[in-house]
Amino acid sequence: MALVTVGKSASYKDAASLAKEAIASGRAKAVFEEYKLLSNIKTAKIVKPKEPKANQQSDNAASGSRETILQKIARKTCEDLETRKKTTPLSEIQEKIAKRTPPVDFAKRIRRAGKMAVLAEIKRASPSKGNIQLDVNTR
Secondary structure: OHHHHOOOOOOHHHHHHHHHHHHHHOHHHHHHHHHHHHHOOOOOOOOOOOOOOOOOOOHHHHHOOOOOHHHHHHHHHHHHHHHHHHHOOHHHHHHHHHHOOOOOOHHHHHHOOOOOOOOOOOOOEEOOOEEOOOOOOOO
16 A cells, blocks of 8 residues: 555555565565664664753754754653653563563564555654544554
8 A cells, every 4th residue: 555655556456566576585574674673672772952051052042943843852752751760660661561462573474375464554643743633443
């Protein structure tokens, strides 16, 4: 569906062929492995926005511009993380981790014989646009 939507193929049949070729050639796995590396929470490094010195205005304030959406998201995420560190005991985090369902073997799921595989994202809300449709049924 995504290949048709973005104009990479003219039909769902062509899109399915392209997807099969990508899987068979290993290109899909390579892209997926790169995605895993980029999105792995254990290796992700959160960079806090630099705080301006007491006698110095921030670059945005000095130029008269407002905080960008990315700066706002980064600042808010850092604030939320600091709050969570202070209010959530380590034992509670470990308990939640132990109760999580194991991750899905993505490659195994795609290779299942006789099954159509669809990978999609349902966006309920966006940091920049707010709520889109919170009650959407994904099943």
